[in-house]
Amino acid sequence: MRKKVGAVILILFFSFMLFGASEARDFGEPEYIDLDEHLIENAQEDTGANNVVTAVLYDYRSFDTLGEATVLFAAIASVMVVLRRMA
Amino acid sequence: MKEMSTIVKSITSLMYIPILVFGMYIIIHGHILPGGGFQGGVIVATGVALVFIAYGTNKANQWFSSKAMFSLMSLAAVLYFIVKNIGGKRLSEFLLETEIFGPAPVGINPGFIDSGGVLGPLNILVGILVFAAVSYAIIVLSQMEAE
Numbered sequence: 001m002r003k004k005v006g007a008v009i010l011i012l013f014f015s016f017m018l019f020g021a022s023e024a025r026d027f028g029e030p031e032y033i034d035l036d037e038h039l040i041e042n043a044q045e046d047t048g049a050n051n052v053v054t055a056v057l058y059d060y061r062s063f064d065t066l067g068e069a070t071v072l073f074a075a076i077a078s079v080m081v082v083l084r085r086m087a
Numbered sequence: 088m089k090e091m092s093t094i095v096k097s098i099t100s101l102m103y104i105p106i107l108v109f110g111m112y113i114i115i116h117g118h119i120l121p122g123g124g125f126q127g128g129v130i131v132a133t134g135v136a137l138v139f140i141a142y143g144t145n146k147a148n149q150w151f152s153s154k155a156m157f158s159l160m161s162l163a164a165v166l167y168f169i170v171k172n173i174g175g176k177r178l179s180e181f182l183l184e185t186e187i188f189g190p191a192p193v194g195i196n197p198g199f200i201d202s203g204g205v206l207g208p209l210n211i212l213v214g215i216l217v218f219a220a221v222s223y224a225i226i227v228l229s230q231m232e233a234e
Contacts, residue, residue, distance in 0.1 A: 049118035049203040050196040
């Protein structure tokens with residue numbers, strides 16, 4: 001009984017995911033491309049970096065990177081609290 | 088973690104310097120090539136993990152201490168905060184006008200590291216942070232396993 005219910009739920013969920021995937025836009029063709037084109041054209045002059053990913057990561061969205069560093073710091077602090085030596 | 092056989096230790100003593108150099112290469116070329124601080128820092132930390140696996144916890148703890156790693160991580164985080172928040176746009180513009188951190192040539196960059204303004208120092212700081220954080224986790228986990 002439980003296995004049958006699980007199989008039905010799995011099939012329904014999988015068909016729902018397939019339906020959603022078939023309705024999605026094609027890969028590499030987003031709906032709004034203004035920001036992408038602005039970044040690709042102006043990133044080098046704005047930041048002086050050739051790597052547009054780095055320009056976005058460390059210049060346009062730098063506070064986001066600061067948050068990532070904070071998340072890493074918090075994770076390591078929790079590791080320190082849990083796994084420290086009971087000296 | 089116990090130390091492994093002589094073969095593994097010999098290969099490790101050959102390999103860990105190239106691993107560290109490759110990670111640092113990824114870090115300092117972050118504004119030119121794909122990669123950057125996060126990826127390069129993790130690659131450098133894999134070298135530390137290799138040393139810990141091959142030589143065992145007791146011997147490797149003499150070379151890498153967890154306290155130093157935590158201090159390094161805190162220092163890098165604070166420096167990143169200072170450079171980005173307090174320096175910010177003014178520091179970036181100032182660095183872009185200097186000789187060392189001048190703007191990149193428009194178009195194809197044949198590999199000039201001395202460009203990109205504040206991005207290079209930020210990449211190095213994030214690389215140090217990620218390296219120290221992952222190394223700290225490796226060191227503490229190996230110590231837990233040993234007890």
